[in-house]
Amino acid sequence: MFEEAVLAHACRLASISARANQLAGDEGSRMHKYSLDVAAFINKNDELQAENVALVAHSNAVTLNVAELTSYSNAVVPLVNELQAQNAELTSYSNAIAPLINQ
Numbered sequence: 001m002f003e004e005a006v007l008a009h010a011c012r013l014a015s016i017s018a019r020a021n022q023l024a025g026d027e028g029s030r031m032h033k034y035s036l037d038v039a040a041f042i043n044k045n046d047e048l049q050a051e052n053v054a055l056v057a058h059s060n061a062v063t064l065n066v067a068e069l070t071s072y073s074n075a076v077v078p079l080v081n082e083l084q085a086q087n088a089e090l091t092s093y094s095n096a097i098a099p100l101i102n103q
Helices: 002-102
Strands: none
Touching: none
């Protein structure tokens, strides 16, 4: 009887040990998957940071181009105004001369 009780207890311990090993294996698998997910997240984060750096550089270049174009525009506006004034003056001369030519 005692031997049967010891054997039954040993079988329960073996069963508990097997289940503990299975759970540990399952947990190990979950932890491995989790570590892979974390690694993928870190890689994606690195990619996004690199894209962000590139976008900031592009944005800075666009800002410089806009500043340069604004500078050109500011330089051209007075020239356009001067040309319009000269055009008005030439139109005035042309209108004054036209009757003389048509006589």
